[in-house]
Amino acid sequence: MIDKKKLQKLQDTMAEALDMAFIAVDYRGRPVVEYSGFTDFCCRMRERPCSRDLCFQCDAHGGLHATITGEPYIYRCHAGLVDFAVPLILDGQYLGSLLGGQLELTDTEQDLQPLLPQTTDWRSDPELIEASGRVHRISYEKLKASISLVRDTMQGLLEDSRRGAVQANLERRIQELMEERANRANFQETVAGSQFGLIQDYLGGDFFFYVLNVLSCLAYREKAEETERAVCDFAAMMRYVTENADSNFVPLGEELGYIASYLQLQKRRLEGRLQYDIQVPEKYYGVLCLFMMIQPMVENALRYAVEPSEEGGSISIRAHEEGELLVLTVSDNGTGMRKEQIEAILRQRSGKHGKSRNYLTNINQRLKNIFGKRCGLVIRSKDDGFPGTEIQVRIPLRNEETLE
DSSP states (O other): OOOHHHHHHHHHHHHHHHTOEEEEEETTSOBSSOOBSOOHHHHHHHHSHHHHHHHHHHHHHHHHHHHHHTSOEEEEOTTSOEEEEEEEEETTEEEEEEEEEEEEESOTTOOOOBSSSOOOOOTTOHHHHHHHTTSOEEOHHHHHHHHHHHHHHHHHHHHHHHHHHHHHHHHHHHHHHHHHHHHOSOHHHHHHHHHHHHHHHHSSHHHHHHHHHHHHHHHHHTTOHHHHHHHHHHHHHHHHHHHHTTOSEEEHHHHHHHHHHHHHHHHHHTTTOEEEEEEOOGGGTTSEEETTOSHHHHHHHIIIIITTOTTOEEEEEEEEEETTEEEEEEEEOSSOOOHHHHHHHHHOOOOTTSOOSOHHHHHHHHHHHHHOTTSEEEEEOGGGTOSSOEEEEEEESSOHHHHO
8 A cells, every 4th residue: 555665755744743653553553664763771671671561552552542533642661761653544444653753852741651561661761761861852732733744654655555556556457357258258257256355355354354454443332432442452362363373482471461361352252250360570581482382271271160159259360480491370169170180181192193183282382392301291280289279381481492
């Protein structure tokens, strides 16, 4: 839709003229061009595994907020800097967002709320403190005027691109129809076949996420807050699954983000009978783990500890270090597992197709095959003096070389 070279040039020019950082992202929050005018502070933050994922989450959520309202959205990122998102909407279709900012305000009375509940404690790092002192400062009124200018400029680029795309598409369709007509005697069949092809093109993965965006916008306009949040959680889950479907390993921070959305949906389904908390230090977010490693442990707690009880139950996710290993723990307060059940899970072997019917068994075997016997699952329950069931998964803290 938009010529990336034109977009990059315009983005670079705005960054230079306004002394702000900019990056254009698609509807999933992924950059479509290179960064423009990024501060040294934010470049350093995005190099750190413990804060990089939070930066990306701010990018995605900022764009989503702007999309829901259809207006620019100003917010504070997890590090406390002022950012904004300008939605890129053409003919009612959300294309993405232009994210900008990395600023401090001179107006101390302006109380902008942080976008994420998590914050990053960077003030213990001398290099980051020094870099933060070079961040550009601006008044709130000048910021709003700059955002208005950016929005009008981007809208102009969209309109120009649309006109060019329409003309190019028209010429392409005419050429295609002429070629089809030369091969087919019936022109009506050609048009019908062409229209069917267009429908197939639109009903792809992008269309799926577009529908979720539409549902989210409708829920916002109808003030159905719970529905809006549920759609956003489901969209986050689907993005994670579709983007990592071909991956064996993912950063732990991304896996935990998926689990948080999954538990939020389960909490709504169980109507408050589920309580959960995730307390994993950010310093572990960059550790690589198996894709969809945590969900079977959470599902086990839901199925046997929460759902059977009229009062419901709780699930807790924690992490700590033991030497060179990261120990991630999923625990519940249910009735527990019998010793023979635990032994069956840990001792079971794969069948002739290489997989067991029990997902916990599969995870245990895969981890041991990849990282050795010291890794895998440890399951404890009431026979070990625990109030419910505790499943630990042990993986190396630094495993990049092994995975290579």
